[in-house]
Amino acid sequence: DTGVSQDPRHKITKRGQNVTFRCDPISEHNRLYWYRQTLGQGPEFLTYFQNEAQLEKSRLLSDRFSAERPKGSFSTLEIQRTEQGDSAMYLCASSLRDRQETQYFGPGTRLLVL
């Protein structure tokens, strides 16, 4: 049973560029979550999906951020017109239908915006 995987693990981009991250949840996990973590802080919720439906979005998720989960499998998180304040670790997690109280996290994608 492989865990949650994220790609890329690291991304360096220039301000104003668009970036896209991918998350593959654990097989058969129906819920998928995105969080963001900055240095010295705990992870902050961004959005989550149940299958392909996006159920909740945080007010942290500005209109430059968009997330999708086509076909209810992998998910992508896109940031348009990146800003230096977007530099953070972007974490993906998934949970199983019958044990939704436990979320399992991937290794994260570290984004640095120059």
Added chain:
Amino acid sequence: DQQVKQNSPSLSVQEGRISILNCDYTNSMFDYFLWYKKYPAEGPTFLISISSIKDKNEDGRFTVFLNKSAKHLSLHIVPSQPGDSAVYFCAGAKAAGNKLTFGGGTRVLVKP
């Protein structure tokens, strides 16, 4: 508003002794509480959880205690091992499967 607070940013403990990590919350709607461990450059690893209808849950060396009246939970690790050195986060959720609200973390150092 910080709904989950971990007031101790760091903790140092001798190998073999007990580590006690504390967490306070303000949101009385939380139904579940979870503890995660995080190593540098890795994602958080789930350790143990507790439902709000319980006051204790134990799993091996890890025990979580919940005091609803005080809106306080704690994680006990005994005996502490050098591999336990990491940052520990507590988190609350309003229902199973809902978003997690995390505290700021406590860095634990276990000295050999």
